[in-house]
Amino acid sequence: MPVFDYDPPDRFVAGAVGQPGARAFFLQARGQGRITTVALEKFQVAVLADRLDELLDEVLRRSGGRAPVPAMAPAELADVGPLDLPLDEDFRVGTMALAWDPETAQVIIEAQEASEDDEDDEEDEPPLDDRPEPAVLRVRISAAAARAFSRRALEVVAAGRPPCPLCGRPLDSEGHICVRLNGHHPGGLSA
Numbered sequence: 001m002p003v004f005d006y007d008p009p010d011r012f013v014a015g016a017v018g019q020p021g022a023r024a025f026f027l028q029a030r031g032q033g034r035i036t037t038v039a040l041e042k043f044q045v046a047v048l049a050d051r052l053d054e055l056l057d058e059v060l061r062r063s064g065g066r067a068p069v070p071a072m073a074p075a076e077l078a079d080v081g082p083l084d085l086p087l088d089e090d091f092r093v094g095t096m097a098l099a100w101d102p103e104t105a106q107v108i109i110e111a112q113e114a115s116e117d118d119e120d121d122e123e124d125e126p127p128l129d130d131r132p133e134p135a136v137l138r139v140r141i142s143a144a145a146a147r148a149f150s151r152r153a154l155e156v157v158a159a160g161r162p163p164c165p166l167c168g169r170p171l172d173s174e175g176h177i178c179v180r181l182n183g184h185h186p187g188g189l190s191a
Helices: 042-062 143-158
Strands: 003-006 013-016 026-032 036-042 089-101 107-113 136-142
Touching: 003 026, 003 042, 013 042, 013 143, 026 042, 026 136, 036 107, 042 089, 042 107, 089 136, 107 143, 136 143
Parallel strands: 003 136, 036 089
Antiparallel strands: 013 026, 026 036, 089 107, 107 136
16 A cells, blocks of 8 residues: 655645536645645545534533634645645545544645445446555645645635525636526516
8 A cells, every 4th residue: 555644744735627517636745755646526625624624613612722723724835836846746636534643733634545345336346455555645634734624725725616695606707507497587477
């Protein structure tokens, strides 16, 4: 099982490439002269950012405010730069895990490679014992860096197509058939 370990990375960010509606999302860690880039879905980026904030809020709450966790992302840690090039995908993320290490006051983020178990195509699969172990990206960052990561990740997700005010699904430039309107225009029905 290849483990891409960064403790801590020089840079850890979420980013997207492409036009809204056709973007590819990535996590990227850089440090010690190497870069690891993993692909994931937009919703995974959003969930990771939300869960990071929830984890940090819980650590702060349980410590009675004594834990070294900022309530908001420090402005000096904002990273608005593009993803590092070349953009070589090391693997596609299946599952992710978060943890708080109280000894080092760091957040641990693990992104594990999607396995065949994550996919529906189970024909011609090798026996469980013959499957290679999935790759893992493991990153240890400070609470402040985690807040900054979360903020950027949420901005990356929000930079896509605007949501429909009624159903929340993305609006396309070609139009949108809203399930909440049952295909009808607002105000199109009269009593």
